[in-house]
Amino acid sequence: MAMATSVRAGIGANCLINAGDIHIYINFVDGLVQPYTDQPFGFRFDIARDLVENVVAKRAVDWSNSLFLSARFTAWRAGDYNEYIYNFFKSLSVERMSRTESEAKSKLNGVPSNEGDIEIGDYTVQRRCPHRNADLSVFGEIDGDDLVCTLHGWRFDLETGACRNAEERPIRVNKRS
């Protein structure tokens, strides 16, 4: 938690996890995990206790894959969708969190606007993935009609740039003549 100052800033509110009779309060603002005693929160997850105990026992470093993808939970948030909190739960090791922290830092500080576009196959594409700014010269691959960012698997229509995972995150792409 202490190292993830940018991730925590991006999350910007605290989180309550209700795991049956156990209530865990992740105080992102102060960088603490605390017992829940009616503190305010901006995010809430309700997850069966055995599922939480299972991922903790396995020391799962990616709760998205190990738990959330099963859709066996409910969630509530006070504001808009916040990708930083899901990135946090995908990064539960020092190595992952340090990578996520540096991505959050560059996102919050803005990626340099003078980065040139890149070429992938027959296409000229913006360098950064709209998801978490991965460098598409490293992570971008063409798969049929799609450009795929292999870091997390987001796909973009090569014809239009539309993102197939998040409507509001298109990419700039042009076919070279």
Ligand code: FES
């Ligand atoms: S950075 Fe996550 S899919 Fe590209």
